[in-house]
Amino acid sequence: MSRDFSKDALNAINKKAGKNITEGAIKKLASTVKPGTTQNEAQLRQLIKQVSAMAKVPVSEATVQEIINTVKKGGAGSGTMESLMKMLLKK
Secondary structure, eight states: OOHHHHHHHHHHHHHHHTSOOOHHHHHHHHTTOOGGGGGOHHHHHHHHHHHHHHHTOOOOHHHHHHHHHHHHHHTTOHHHHHHHHHHHHHO
């Protein structure tokens, strides 16, 4: 994922949420993610909830399931992550 996309995504999330999530907070959460996290539905679900709580943006169960299905289909490459961010920002 490009550095510009990362900053753009963080800025978009902060703007949408009306919060100031720091890059450090994101990095701290990201450091807990292991390669198998995206393959384990329970861990992925927990990660989505952690991000939702950090951003103070509620995520419906339908959106959680949509994210899980998208990750399972396409893995967690940068293109998939970008599309997930766009999907979340539309909700």
